[in-house]
Amino acid sequence: MVSREVTLHFDTSAVKVASRFDSIRKWLLIGVALLFLGLFILVPLLAVFSEALKKGVQLYFAALIEPNAWAAIKLTLVTAAVAVPINTIFGVIAAWAIAKFNFEGKNFMLTLIDIPFAVSPVIAGLVFVLLFGSQGMLGPFLAEHNIKIIFAVPGIVLATIFVTFPFVVRELIPIMQDQGTDEEQAAITLGANGWQTFFRVTLPNIKWGLLYGVILCNARAMGEFGAVSVVSGHIRGLTNTIPLHVEILYNEYNFTAAFAVASLLALLALATLVIKSMVEWKTQKH
Amino acid sequence: MGISICDVSKAFSSFPAVKNVELEIPTGDFVALLGPSGSGKTTLLRMIAGLESLDSGKILFNGLDYTNKTVKERKVGFVFQHYALFRHMTIFENVAFGLKVRPRRNRPSKREIKEKVHELLRLVQLEHLVDRYPSQLSGGQRQRIALARALAVEPEVLLLDEPFGALDAKVRQELRHWLREIHQKLNITTVFVTHDQEEALEMADTIVVMNKGMVEQIGSPEEVYHHPANAFVYSFLGRVNEITGKALSETTLRVTDLEKGTVGYIRPHEIVLKKTSEGLGMLVEVVHIHSVGSTVRMQLKRRDTDDLYEAELTIETYKELGAVSKGDLLHAEFNNIVVFENEPGTSHSLQEQTKFTAAFN
Amino acid sequence: MAAKQKSRRVLPGFGLSMGYTVVYLSLIILIPLAALLLKATTLNFGQTWNTVTEPRVVASYKLTLFTSLVAAIVNAVFGTLIAWVLVRYQFWGKRVIDALVDLPFALPTAVAGIALTTIYAPNGWIGQYFEAMGVKVAYTQYGIIIALTFIGLPFVVRSVQPVLQDLDQQYEEAASTLGAGSGQIFFKVIFPAIFPAVLTGFALAFARALGEYGSVVFISGNMPMKTEIVPLLIITKLEQYNYGGAAAIAVVMLGFSFILLFLINFWQWRTAKKHQVT
Numbered sequence: 030m031v032s033r034e035v036t037l038h039f040d041t042s043a044v045k046v047a048s049r050f051d052s053i054r055k056w057l058l059i060g061v062a063l064l065f066l067g068l069f070i071l072v073p074l075l076a077v078f079s080e081a082l083k084k085g086v087q088l089y090f091a092a093l094i095e096p097n098a099w100a101a102i103k104l105t106l107v108t109a110a111v112a113v114p115i116n117t118i119f120g121v122i123a124a125w126a127i128a129k130f131n132f133e134g135k136n137f138m139l140t141l142i143d144i145p146f147a148v149s150p151v152i153a154g155l156v157f158v159l160l161f162g163s164q165g166m167l168g169p170f171l172a173e174h175n176i177k178i179i180f181a182v183p184g185i186v187l188a189t190i191f192v193t194f195p196f197v198v199r200e201l202i203p204i205m206q207d208q209g210t211d212e213e214q215a216a217i218t219l220g221a222n223g224w225q226t227f228f229r230v231t232l233p234n235i236k237w238g239l240l241y242g243v244i245l246c247n248a249r250a251m252g253e254f255g256a257v258s259v260v261s262g263h264i265r266g267l268t269n270t271i272p273l274h275v276e277i278l279y280n281e282y283n284f285t286a287a288f289a290v291a292s293l294l295a296l297l298a299l300a301t302l303v304i305k306s307m308v309e310w311k312t313q314k315h
Numbered sequence: 316m317g318i319s320i321c322d323v324s325k326a327f328s329s330f331p332a333v334k335n336v337e338l339e340i341p342t343g344d345f346v347a348l349l350g351p352s353g354s355g356k357t358t359l360l361r362m363i364a365g366l367e368s369l370d371s372g373k374i375l376f377n378g379l380d381y382t383n384k385t386v387k388e389r390k391v392g393f394v395f396q397h398y399a400l401f402r403h404m405t406i407f408e409n410v411a412f413g414l415k416v417r418p419r420r421n422r423p424s425k426r427e428i429k430e431k432v433h434e435l436l437r438l439v440q441l442e443h444l445v446d447r448y449p450s451q452l453s454g455g456q457r458q459r460i461a462l463a464r465a466l467a468v469e470p471e472v473l474l475l476d477e478p479f480g481a482l483d484a485k486v487r488q489e490l491r492h493w494l495r496e497i498h499q500k501l502n503i504t505t506v507f508v509t510h511d512q513e514e515a516l517e518m519a520d521t522i523v524v525m526n527k528g529m530v531e532q533i534g535s536p537e538e539v540y541h542h543p544a545n546a547f548v549y550s551f552l553g554r555v556n557e558i559t560g561k562a563l564s565e566t567t568l569r570v571t572d573l574e575k576g577t578v579g580y581i582r583p584h585e586i587v588l589k590k591t592s593e594g595l596g597m598l599v600e601v602v603h604i605h606s607v608g609s610t611v612r613m614q615l616k617r618r619d620t621d622d623l624y625e626a627e628l629t630i631e632t633y634k635e636l637g638a639v640s641k642g643d644l645l646h647a648e649f650n651n652i653v654v655f656e657n658e659p660g661t662s663h664s665l666q667e668q669t670k671f672t673a674a675f676n
Numbered sequence: 677m678a679a680k681q682k683s684r685r686v687l688p689g690f691g692l693s694m695g696y697t698v699v700y701l702s703l704i705i706l707i708p709l710a711a712l713l714l715k716a717t718t719l720n721f722g723q724t725w726n727t728v729t730e731p732r733v734v735a736s737y738k739l740t741l742f743t744s745l746v747a748a749i750v751n752a753v754f755g756t757l758i759a760w761v762l763v764r765y766q767f768w769g770k771r772v773i774d775a776l777v778d779l780p781f782a783l784p785t786a787v788a789g790i791a792l793t794t795i796y797a798p799n800g801w802i803g804q805y806f807e808a809m810g811v812k813v814a815y816t817q818y819g820i821i822i823a824l825t826f827i828g829l830p831f832v833v834r835s836v837q838p839v840l841q842d843l844d845q846q847y848e849e850a851a852s853t854l855g856a857g858s859g860q861i862f863f864k865v866i867f868p869a870i871f872p873a874v875l876t877g878f879a880l881a882f883a884r885a886l887g888e889y890g891s892v893v894f895i896s897g898n899m900p901m902k903t904e905i906v907p908l909l910i911i912t913k914l915e916q917y918n919y920g921g922a923a924a925i926a927v928v929m930l931g932f933s934f935i936l937l938f939l940i941n942f943w944q945w946r947t948a949k950k951h952q953v954t
Contacts, residue, residue, distance in 0.1 A: 073791035126693035149887025151907035156708035211399035219413035223688030252784025254890035272786040298782035
């Protein structure tokens with residue numbers, strides 16, 4: 030402020046030059062940012078839909094209702110329907126323990142929770158193969174009792190639970206920590222029991238963050254590729270999820286069908302982003 | 316409900332927050348826990364509420380051991396420092412919360428709840444805000460709602476943590492009178508925490524002065540102000556000048572055998588200023604004069620030692636003194652110097668009132 | 677002194693929620709990881725060493741580290757720039773752009789993989805221009821770098837954005853009243869303030885890139901010694917039923933990830949501490 034006034038007194042043209050320079054720099058930076066995002070984000074997104082619809086709408090829908098595609102869609106929905114609620118319940122309970130109480134080893138626990146973020150999805154799949162695979166530690170036991178986990182639906186669900194494990198809890202912990210424990214303490218002094226305190230005071234305060242965590246968890250659960258790929262066995266119509274089905278179609282050079290199925294996942298991603306923006310808008314308003 | 320606190324101690328990891336506190340609060344009393352931050356007053360309050368566990372000692376409610384009772388069982392009303400209103404609920408829902416969470420068999424009907432809430436909102440004079448959310452209220456209004464919410468469960472003890480700490484001066488003043496009135500109306504045993512000595516003096520029937528986790532003095536506002544148990548209480552309850560060494564021994568003519576390091580205290584308004592010497596006055600230079608409403612504060616520098624003192628005069632005495640300006644020399648008489656034994660650094664106990672006042676001239 | 681009374685927690689449910697958390701963490705995280713470590717030790721040391729130092733495996737370490745590093749650097753630079761533009765400038769469509777930054781988090785990696793491959797293939801939308809210049813992108817290291825840049829993009833933006841938002845413009849104004857030019861202001865006032873966030877974002881993007889599989893496997897071409905990444909090699913071992921070998925390589929990778937995770941946590945702890953003091 031001061032410098033600007035001083036400049037004004039001495040040399041008005043310098044200010045004009047400076048502001049024109051500011052404006053050029055602004056649009057240059059915006060331009061570079063948009064170009065980069067366009068190349069890396071927008072173009073791939075457009076490519077998915079463009080390739081999917083390249084050969085017409087009919088072929089597009091044909092690829093989606095084909096039995097193997099249907100089976101993949103169903104399996105993906107089932108997997109998400111199991112993994113997401115389990116991780117949501119865990120997330121809420123763990124966030125309660127971690128955010129509302131002080132205890133030794135909290136940081137260690139947080140690190141453990143972060144492991145699925147830090148570990149390659151391939152390793153996430155691998156650990157379950159090593160545990161439950163035919164040559165795995167529990168392999169002989171499972172074979173004896175005729176239980177199939179690897180190359181079957183339970184393995185896919187387990188691997189998905191592993192990789193989507195941190196989403197809800199990681200979303201909730203900072204929110205709960207920010208809100209502190211005052212309101213809960215107030216509820217207790219007013220005679221509320223634990224459940225009443227949680228459902229009437231804590232939950233309403235974290236609902237948007239919870240929703241956000243759940244949709245992120247869901248997006249990942251439906252879209253997970255690496256971990257699921259390792260444990261699935263790629264049996265068409267049986268153990269293929271949508272992303273695995275996309276891979277098979279793509280590797281068979283059936284590009285249109287591959288992108289048609291992929292476009293479902295892209296739509297899911299866009300829906301996730303829309304909900305996320307809505308949640309952010311909601312929470313900023315409050 | 317009367318509360319007895321028997322030899323209660325509590326440490327946070329290795330930091331002792333409350334040490335061997337003994338306190339007896341009779342039914343209907345209005346008690347201020349007064350002390351600087353870190354003195355353990357809030358911890359003590361939270362222990363009464365059951366929000367903090369004890370390391371040792373006992374807390375009795377009406378003579379019954381409540382030490383291990385849960386917060387819920389104690390049925391206290393607690394007003395949090397930052398109100399802790401439920402942000403997603405309207406004012407109505409906030410106040411009704413304590414009634415709505417009761418087990419079904421004790422829960423009042425919807426109509427009863429509504430009546431009760433409106434009655435409480437009338438008491439705190441905020442009935443018109445019933446459908447607002449806490450974020451739409453001012454600090455003072457939130458404080459009053461927090462109190463209404465705490466009263467909804469008809470507690471027999473009301474505990475308030477720094478009730479006016481976050482409010483500006485004017486609102487604070489209003490709320491003090493108002494809280495006092497509510498206490499008179501309902502006559503609930505009330506304990507509040509404050510670091511503001513004026514607030515404590517103005518509102519409480521009993522003041523508990525705390526420092527470093529220990530109780531320094533318990534008494535009526537009169538007692539703690541005029542008969543402070545020790546130097547800490549004396550200096551915490553008002554402005555104070557410290558007089559040490561040579562200045563002290565010269566001023567206190569009759570007591571010549573003062574130990575080395577003894578400190579004398581005098582409040583600014585107890586320094587008498589004269590233009591001409593009448594015996595025992597010391598010569599001081601006026602460094603600064605400034606008037607605050609009805610009082611005039613002067614900063615004085617002793618000629619020979621350069622010690623600085625603060626004197627406070629009413630505007631009348633200032634006028635009687637006649638025109639004084641910066642740089643003038645005056646004679647200061649230090650009446651009512653207070654000296655405490657065992658100072659400093661030793662613990663003070665309440666039982667032995669070791670204070671003596673040395674009055675001179 | 678009296679015996680310490682049982683310390684009671686005010687809010688209920690600590691024992692229950694803690695117990696549940698520990699059990700669940702053990703079942704889903706600890707036991708499977710322990711299985712991995714155990715399996716890796718079923719080979720003797722010599723075999724393990726041979727597996728993890730095979731030339732093909734070493735080549736994949738180098739490739740994975742190199743491409744991840746380049747991608748993370750690209751993201752550090754452009755991510756900071758994007759964060760700056762999103763925080764400091766107003767322009768039409770900003771909200772949509774802001775939302776789209778998270779697309780790599782939301783878009784399944786396989787979809788990103790096939791889309792990027794199609795675009796950068798020799799006859800693709802963008803690949804054809806590189807082809808005309810004689811540069812192959814898909815099925816080379818460049819392709820891998822592009823895929824890894826895509827999946828790592830949000831990390832730096834989302835780390836830097838809040839820090840920039842909280843950065844009080846007073847500092848810049850103060851610097852300009854003291855006679856600093858805009859370049860000096862950026863490098864001496866703004867950059868030091870956002871640097872920890874840039875580094876955190878960089879490390880997160882780097883860690884994510886190291887383990888990435890889905891988006892890379894389509895565009896890389898998977899040529900042994902040339903464009904074969906570590907996760908792919910683990911899968912190859914697994915398909916050969918060489919569980920021990922897969923586990924050994926996985927443990928090496930885990931080692932990298934944990935070192936990185938540790939560094940990130942240490943760095944965040946240190947900056948948090950620094951801020952506490954001031």
